[in-house]
Amino acid sequence: MIRARQHDSVFPGRGRRRLLFAAGASGGVLLLSILLIASLPGNRADRPRLEAPVEGRLSPEPGAALGAPCCAEGPDAAPAPGPADHACRFWGMIGTAPHAPTLLDQLVTGAYSLRTLASANPNGWGVAYFSPALAAAGLARPEVLRGGPPANNPHDARYAAAVEELLALGATCAVAHVRAATTGHAGVPDPHPFCNAELAFAHNGTVSTAAVAGLLTIDDPQYLSTHPLDYTNPNLDSELYWQLLLKLRGEGVRRADGRRGFSTAEAIAEAALRMHLEGAILTAANCVLAQRDTLYALRFDNNAAERYRVRYKQSSGAWIVASEPVGSDTTGWLALPPRSMGIFTATGPPVLRTVFPPPGPYVVVHAHVADDASGGNGDGAPDAGEVVRFRFELENIGAQAALGVQASLSAASPHATFEDSVAFYGDILPGERLAGLNGDHFVVRIHGDCPDQEALLLKLRITTGGGENWTAWFPYTINAPVLRLAFFTIDDGTGGDGDGVLEPGESAALRIVLDNAGHGAASGLSATLVSLSDTLAVTQPIAGAAVIPPGAAVALEPDYGVALAAHAISPSLVPCALQISGDWDLSLAFGFHLPVGGFRDDMESGEGGWTHGVVTPGFIDQWHLSSHRNHTPGGSMSWKFGGPNGTVYADSSDGALTTPPIEVLQFTTLTFWHWIDAEAVIGGQNDAYDGGLVELSLDGGPWQQVAPDGGYPYQIRASLRPGPFPPGTPVFSGAHNWSQETFSLQTDGGSMRLRFRFGSNGTVRKEGWYIDDLAVTSYTNASAVDAPPEGRAGLGQASPNPFAPETRIRFSLPDAQTVTLRVLDAQGRVVRTLVDERLPAGEHAAVWDGRDARGAPAGSGVYFSRLDTPGRTETRKLALVR
Numbered sequence: 001m002i003r004a005r006q007h008d009s010v011f012p013g014r015g016r017r018r019l020l021f022a023a024g025a026s027g028g029v030l031l032l033s034i035l036l037i038a039s040l041p042g043n044r045a046d047r048p049r050l051e052a053p054v055e056g057r058l059s060p061e062p063g064a065a066l067g068a069p070c071c072a073e074g075p076d077a078a079p080a081p082g083p084a085d086h087a088c089r090f091w092g093m094i095g096t097a098p099h100a101p102t103l104l105d106q107l108v109t110g111a112y113s114l115r116t117l118a119s120a121n122p123n124g125w126g127v128a129y130f131s132p133a134l135a136a137a138g139l140a141r142p143e144v145l146r147g148g149p150p151a152n153n154p155h156d157a158r159y160a161a162a163v164e165e166l167l168a169l170g171a172t173c174a175v176a177h178v179r180a181a182t183t184g185h186a187g188v189p190d191p192h193p194f195c196n197a198e199l200a201f202a203h204n205g206t207v208s209t210a211a212v213a214g215l216l217t218i219d220d221p222q223y224l225s226t227h228p229l230d231y232t233n234p235n236l237d238s239e240l241y242w243q244l245l246l247k248l249r250g251e252g253v254r255r256a257d258g259r260r261g262f263s264t265a266e267a268i269a270e271a272a273l274r275m276h277l278e279g280a281i282l283t284a285a286n287c288v289l290a291q292r293d294t295l296y297a298l299r300f301d302n303n304a305a306e307r308y309r310v311r312y313k314q315s316s317g318a319w320i321v322a323s324e325p326v327g328s329d330t331t332g333w334l335a336l337p338p339r340s341m342g343i344f345t346a347t348g349p350p351v352l353r354t355v356f357p358p359p360g361p362y363v364v365v366h367a368h369v370a371d372d373a374s375g376g377n378g379d380g381a382p383d384a385g386e387v388v389r390f391r392f393e394l395e396n397i398g399a400q401a402a403l404g405v406q407a408s409l410s411a412a413s414p415h416a417t418f419e420d421s422v423a424f425y426g427d428i429l430p431g432e433r434l435a436g437l438n439g440d441h442f443v444v445r446i447h448g449d450c451p452d453q454e455a456l457l458l459k460l461r462i463t464t465g466g467g468e469n470w471t472a473w474f475p476y477t478i479n480a481p482v483l484r485l486a487f488f489t490i491d492d493g494t495g496g497d498g499d500g501v502l503e504p505g506e507s508a509a510l511r512i513v514l515d516n517a518g519h520g521a522a523s524g525l526s527a528t529l530v531s532l533s534d535t536l537a538v539t540q541p542i543a544g545a546a547v548i549p550p551g552a553a554v555a556l557e558p559d560y561g562v563a564l565a566a567h568a569i570s571p572s573l574v575p576c577a578l579q580i581s582g583d584w585d586l587s588l589a590f591g592f593h594l595p596v597g598g599f600r601d602d603m604e605s606g607e608g609g610w611t612h613g614v615v616t617p618g619f620i621d622q623w624h625l626s627s628h629r630n631h632t633p634g635g636s637m638s639w640k641f642g643g644p645n646g647t648v649y650a651d652s653s654d655g656a657l658t659t660p661p662i663e664v665l666q667f668t669t670l671t672f673w674h675w676i677d678a679e680a681v682i683g684g685q686n687d688a689y690d691g692g693l694v695e696l697s698l699d700g701g702p703w704q705q706v707a708p709d710g711g712y713p714y715q716i717r718a719s720l721r722p723g724p725f726p727p728g729t730p731v732f733s734g735a736h737n738w739s740q741e742t743f744s745l746q747t748d749g750g751s752m753r754l755r756f757r758f759g760s761n762g763t764v765r766k767e768g769w770y771i772d773d774l775a776v777t778s779y780t781n782a783s784a785v786d787a788p789p790e791g792r793a794g795l796g797q798a799s800p801n802p803f804a805p806e807t808r809i810r811f812s813l814p815d816a817q818t819v820t821l822r823v824l825d826a827q828g829r830v831v832r833t834l835v836d837e838r839l840p841a842g843e844h845a846a847v848w849d850g851r852d853a854r855g856a857p858a859g860s861g862v863y864f865s866r867l868d869t870p871g872r873t874e875t876r877k878l879a880l881v882r
Contacts, residue, residue: 089114089117089177089178089204089322089323089324089326090175090176090177090178090192090202090203090204090286090287090288090322090323091106091114091175091176091177091202091288091320091321091322091323091326092173092174092175092176092202092288092289092290092295092297092320092321092322092344093171093173093174093175093295093318093319093320093321094172094173094290094293094294094295094318094319094344094345094346095172095315095317095318095319095346096170096172096317096318096346097315097316097317097318098166098167098170098171098172098174098318099167100315100316100317100318102313102315102316102320102327102329103315103318103320105327105328105329106320106322106326106327107163107166107176108160108163109327109328110326110327110328110329111327111328112325112326112327112328113326113327114159114176114178114326115159115160115163117178117326118159118178119159124146124178125146125159125176125177125178126144126145126146126176126177126192126193126202127144127145127146127162127163127166127174127175127176127193128142128143128144128145128174128175128176128193128195128200128290129142129143129166129169129171129173129174129175129200129290130142130143130171130172130173130174130200130290130292130293131143131166131169131170131171131172132170132172133169133170134169135292141195141196141197141198142193142195142198142199142200142290143165143169144193144195144200145158145161145162145165172292172293172346173290173291173292173293173294173295174200174290175193175200175201175202175288175289175290175295176193176202177192177193177202177203192238194238194239194242196246198291198292199246199264199289199290199291200289200290200291201242201245201287201288201289202287202288202289203238203241203242203285203286203287204284204286204287204308204323205281205282205283205284205285205286205300205301205308206237206282206283206284207237207238207240207241207275207280207281207282207285208237208278208279208280208281208282209237209240211275211278211279211280212237212240212241212244212275212278212280213240214278215244215274215275215278215280216240216243216244216247218473218475219457219459219473221455221475223247227243229243241271241275241285241287244271244274244275245267245268245271245289246267248261248262248266248267248270248271249261249262249263249264249266249267250262264289264291264294264296265296265341265343265353268287268289268296268298268341269298269341269353269355269358271285272285272298272300272339272355272356273355273356273358273362276300276339276356277364277397281300281302282302283301283302283303283308284299284300284301284302284308285298285300285301286298286299286300286301286308286310286323288310288321288323293345293346294343294344294345295319295321295343295344295345296341296342296343296344297310297312297321297336297341297342297344298310298336298340298341298355299335299336299337299338299339299340299341300338300339300355300356301338301339308323309323309324309335309336310322310323310335310336310342311323311324311325311333311334311335311336312333312334312336312342312344312350313325313332313333313334317346318346319344319346319350321342321344336352337352337354339354339355339356340352340353340354340355341353341355354399356397357397357398357399357430358397358398358399359398359399359400360398360399360400360468361396361398361400361401361402361403361428361430361464361466361468362396362397362398362402362470363394363395363396363397363398363402363405363428363462363464363468363470364394364395364397364470364472365392365393365394365395365460365472366393366394366395366433367392367393368390368391368392368393368474369389369390369391370382370388370389370390370476371388371389371390371391371441372386372387372388372389374387374389375387375388375389376388376584377521377584381476381479382444382446382456382476382478383446383478383479383480383520383584384415384446384447384448384449384450384452384478384479384480384481384520384584384585384586385446385447385448385450385480385583385584385585385586386445386446386584387419387443387444387445387446388443388444388445388446389441389442389443390409390441390442390443390444390458391435391436391439391441391442392407392423392435392436392441392442392460393433393434393435394407394425394428394433394434394435394462395428395431395432395433396428396429396430396431396432397430397431398430399430400430401427401428401429401430402427402428402464402466402468403427403464403465403466404426404427404464404465404466405424405425405426405427405428405434405462405463405464406422406423406424406425406462406463407422407423407425407460407461407462407463408421408422408423408460408461408463409421409422409423409442409444409458409459409460409461410458410459410461411444411456411457411458411459412457412459413454413456413457414447415446415447415449415450415451415454415456415478416444416445416446416447416450416456417444417445417447418442418443418444418445419443419444419445420441420442420443421442422442423436423437423440423441423442424436424437424440425437425440444458446478447585448584448585448586448587449585449587449588450478450480451478451480452478452479452480452481452482452518452519452520453477453478453479453480453519454477454478454480455475455476455477455478456475456476456477456478457473457474457475457476458473458474458475458476459471459472459473459474460472460473460474479518479519479520479550480518480519480520481516481518481520481521481522481548481550481582481586482516482517482518483514483515483516483517483518483522483548483580483588484514484515484516484517485512485513485514485578485590485592486513486514486515486553487513487773488510488511488512488513488592488594489510489511489602490502490508490509490510490600491508491509491510491511491559492506492507492508494507494509495507495508495563496508500600500601500602501595501597501598501599501600502562502564502594502595502596502597503564503570503596503597504564504565504566504567504568504569504570504596505564505565505566506563506564507539507561507562507563507564508561508562508563508564509559509560509561510529510559510560510561510562510594511555511556511559511560512527512529512543512555512556512560512578513553513554513555513556513633514527514545514548514553514554514556514580515548515551515552515553515554516548516549516550516551516552516553517551518550519550520550521547521548521549521550522545522547522548522582522583522586523546523547523548523582523583523584524544524546524547524582524583525544525545525546525547525548525556525580525581525582525586526542526543526544526580526581526582527542527543527544527545527556527578527579527580527581528541528542528578528579528580529541529542529543529560529562529576529577529578530576530577530578530579531562531574531575531576532574532575532576532577532591532794533574533575533576534565535564535565535567535568535569535574536562536563536564536565536568536574536576536594537562537563537564537565538560538561538562539561539562539563540558540559540560540561541560543556543557543558543559543560544556544557545557553633555633562594564596568596569596570596570597571595571596571597571598571663571664571665571777571778571779572595572596572597572665572778572779572780573593573594573595573596573777573779574593574594574595574596575591575592575593575594575874575876576591576592576593576594577589577590577591577592577872577874578590578591578592588873589872589873589874590873590874590875591795591873591874591875591876592875593777593877595775595777597663597778598662598664598775598776598777598778599659599660599662599774599775599776600774600775600776601773601774602632602635602772602773603625603632603635603637603638603639603771603772603773603774604632604635604636604637606625607625608660609659609660610639610657610658610659610660611657611658612624612655612656612657612658613655613656614654614655614656615654615655615656615724615757615759616654616724616759618652619652619653619654619655619723619724619759620650620652620653620654620655621653621654621655621656622640622641622642622643622649622650622653622655622758622768623639623640623641623655623656623657623756623758624639624640624644625637625638625639625640626638626639626640626644626645626770628640628644628645628646629675629770630772631673631675631738631770631772631773632772632773635772637772638675638770638771638772639657639756639770639771639772640768640769640770640771641653641655641657641692641756641758641768641769642766642767642768642769643768646767647767648765648766648767648768649690649758649760649765649766649767649768650760650765651721651760651761651762651763651765652721652723652760652761652762653723653758653759653760654723654724654757654758654759654760655757655758656695656755656756656757657755657756657757657771658753658754658755659753659754659755659774659776660753661751661752661753662751662752662753662754662776662778663750663751663752663778664745664747664749664750664751664752664776664778665749665778665779665780666746666747666748666749666778666779666780667744667745667746667778667779667780667801667802667879668744668745668746668747668752668776668777668778669742669743669744669745669775669776669777669778669877670694670742670743670745670754670774670775670776671740671741671742671743671774671775672740672741672771672772672773672774672775673738673739673740673741673771673772673773674692674732674738674739674741674769674770674771674772675736675737675738675769675770675772676691676692676732676733676734676735676736676768676769676770677734677735677736677766677767677768677769678690678691678692678732678733678734678735678758678760678766678768678769679733679760679761679763679764679765679766680714680733680734680735681717684717686713686714686715687714687715687716687717688714688715688716688717688731688733688734689716689717689719689723689760689761689763689764690723690733690758690759690760690761690764690766691714691716691725691731691732691733691758691759692731692732692733692756692757692758692759692769693705693712693725693729693730693731693732693756693757694706694708694743694754694755694756694757695754695755695757696745696752696753696754697752697753697755698747698748698750698751698752699750699751699752700751703755705729705730706743706745707730707743708741708742708743709741709742709743709744709860709861709862709879710859710860710861711730711860712730712731712732713732713733713734714730714731714732714733714734715727715728715729715730715731716728716729716731719761719762719763720762721761721762721763722761722762723759723760723761723762724759725759732769735766738772742862744802744862744879746802746879752776754776756769756771794811794812794867794874795809795810795811795821795865795866795867795874795875795876796809796810796811796812796876797810797876798810798848798865798876798878801877801878801879802878802879802880803850803878803879803880804850804880805849805850806847806848806849806850807847807848807850807878808845808846808847809821809834809845809846809847809848809865809876809878810843810844810845811843811844811845811846811867812842812843812844813839813840813841813842813844813869814841815841816838816839816840816841817838817839817869817870818837818838818839818869818870819835819836819837819838819839819844819867819868819869820833820835820836820867820868820869821833821834821835821836821846821865821866821867821868822834822865822866822868823848823863823864823865823866823878824863824864824865824866824875825858825861825863825864830853831852831853831858831863832848832851832852832853832858833853834846834847834848848865848878850880858880859880860880861879861880862877862878862879862880863877863878863879863880864876864877864878865878
């Protein structure tokens with residue numbers, strides 16, 4: 001029942017945008033010309049951006065200025081480690097004196113200058129800077145230069161050119177990054193900095209890519225799809241950190257009051273804090289970020305390792321920040337306090353802010369419970385039809401009390417109703433955890449018609465009397481049953497001739513089996529059978545089932561009773577409906593057709609009128625009744641082509657299994673189940689050497705191959721010892737478990753025979769082909785259309801059907817009501833919505849032109865028209881033939 005986790009991720013608002021950069025590097029000494037700089041290849045190409053509104057108000061500003069420290073930490077005054085100890089170094093500068101000796105020492109000439117470190121690291125370096133000269137030329141975004149010098153080249157021309165450019169154009173704010181390859185960076189062509197229109201970011205340390213990806217997607221599951229990474233490596237931890245920072249900042253997205261989602265300082269601190277609460281910071285999440293006239297530095301390390309400490313120092317007219325001191329002079333460096341941020345401008349001391357614990361109040365979700373014990377199945381997760389009580393325990397991880405705390409719960413879902421959406425907590429002291437006052441909690445009703453696997457994203461908004469607010473997101477996936485009519489059987493042994501086919505004047509027991517294709521169980525089922533034709537009476541209308549688990553098929557009990565009038569048309573189809581109700585507000589109805597006449601055989605009564613034999617002289621027939629494999633529930637027999645039991649079929653075979661004559665009308669549907677293991681070409685793009693197919697003969701005429709709805713999956717390939725089928729012949733082949741095939745046939749009516757023909761070449765042999773549970777139904781448009789009972793909405797048969805290129809679907813309404821008419825594919829997916837509006841009483845029609853919702857032609861095959869009106873759903877089959 002309980003789903004709890006330390007510090008569920010808390011989001012104080014959100015914004016979506018992907019800001020990418022393109023960068024290039026030039027060799028040699030650059031001319032001191034803004035026009036030349038502006039024309040550097042690849043340096044300034046912005047990529048498209050994706051924007052969305054920002055929700056919520058700002059998170060509270062973290063802390064107040066503490067002023068600059070007046071003394072250095074002892075360990076940080078020691079000489080900087082040499083390049084051999086170096087793993088990842090960033091550097092930043094803000095000021096008006098880029099030519100100062102100290103800065104030149106760090107950039108170029110010093111014992112541990114960035115150029116020396118860049119040359120010693122074959123994985124590269126990057127520099128980004130802002131300059132008034134570039135801004136005056138309309139190039140206000142940072143200029144980015146990168147390179148990857150080999151380790152044996154300590155004077156790489158690209159680095160010299162980059163520094164020359166930075167100095168010549170009077171950079172006022174710059175960041176640099178040098179790195180060696182690590183697990184997160186290996187194979188990435190360019191190092192940091194990452195940049196966009198007004199920010200440049202460099203980072204060191206290691207964070208969990210999976211955890212940060214979760215932070216990016218928890219409120220937007222498609223975020224990483226709509227905001228693809230710059231690099232092909234999806235595990236680049238630093239870029240995910242950069243993306244999280246940009247998302248929080250809501251770059252370019254403004255609220256109605258003109259403010260951005262987060263200030264830059266807030267976004268840096270918030271990104272680190274969220275990663276910390278999620279356990280995503282494995283070593284450190286340190287960074288330096290330049291924004292025109294401001295430099296931000298974050299120190300958030302877990303183990304205070306020497307290499308990850310962030311130091312800063314004042315030079316003449318500038319401040320310098322580095323993850324390790326650089327240059328020759330390493331004295332006087334100050335260290336940022338652990339888990340804090342420094343904000344540097346050209347004048348004045350830096351402003352230091354504590355990131356964790358947050359200096360003000362900061363409320364997170366410590367644990368939460370989805371309690372469905374009394375309103376559901378008690379599995380601790382919200383499912384369709386349940387009433388769930390959500391309880392949240394809040395914790396104040398900040399340094400000040402959170403006063404007058406309350407929370408509201410919501411979700412942008414039409415399938416959830418919030419019966420109690422507000423809970424009160426009162427004051428929460430620093431370090432204190434509280435559940436709702438007097439057990440206050442939230443109550444959510446999940447609708448019974450909620451689709452299976454529906455994403456439910458709960459949004460918990462936490463507010464205080466002082467105006468602070470935070471947002472936490474909790475994603476759930478709703479489980480629901482998806483019931484389908486798996487099959488039905490007709491037992492006319494008492495009221496008919498016992499052939500398993502309902503014929504005029506007979507009564508029968510009708511057994512209906514439902515299967516559950518969903519992820520939730522269906523329980524407490526009651527299903528009422530309704531006849532939609534005056535030729536069929538339902539004598540036993542109600543059956544049920546205690547439970548149908550996910551993936552299971554269960555027969556409704558007791559069997560239904562039906563009686564067919566003597567004047568009914570045979571063969572034909574009688575429309576029926578099954579209305580189902582169950583636990584947890586389960587309610588659905590679907591239509592189906594009960595066949596009259598036709599032919600059905602589950603192979604359990606022997607050969608009957610079936611025959612078999614060789615088709616091509618000189619080949620072999622191996623069709624026989626087998627008990628080795630069977631599809632019929634409770635049965636034991638099927639027809640097999642191949643050796644006895646599980647042994648293989650012979651080389652050079654061509655045998656046909658033929659039905660007895662079957663009287664058919666204009667439209668005929670053949671269904672059967674089959675299991676096959678035949679020789680297909682490995683890697684042959686659905687080519688095969690052996691396989692099976694179906695042929696038809698009408699009124700004793702020639703045999704013609706017919707195709708299943710959707711076509712055969714394989715075609716015959718030429719071989720040195722060919723079988724009976726010419727190359728290119730479509731067939732069933734390969735290795736496949738039991739599956740049902742449907743053939744929609746159109747003829748002029750008459751006496752039809754079907755045969756199942758299997759052929760093999762003269763080489764590899766497999767187990768063979770099994771056929772079971774065959775049914776043939778036949779009808780005309782007239783016999784398939786029965787008017788709905790008086791006062792009930794009804795869906796008529798489409799005409800023409802089968803059709804190409806379009807068909808007309810008729811329906812009637814007894815009174816004015818809202819109606820939806822959709823076309824579904826064989827898997828139940830919506831192909832096209834034809835009607836979705838309120839219509840008056842009377843006869844109506846809609847035309848389907850055989851195209852999907854995007855206007856693309858739908859493929860040949862079986863589809864369904866589905867009419868949804870209040871309290872009723874009805875479906876009919878369509879056959880599109882192109």
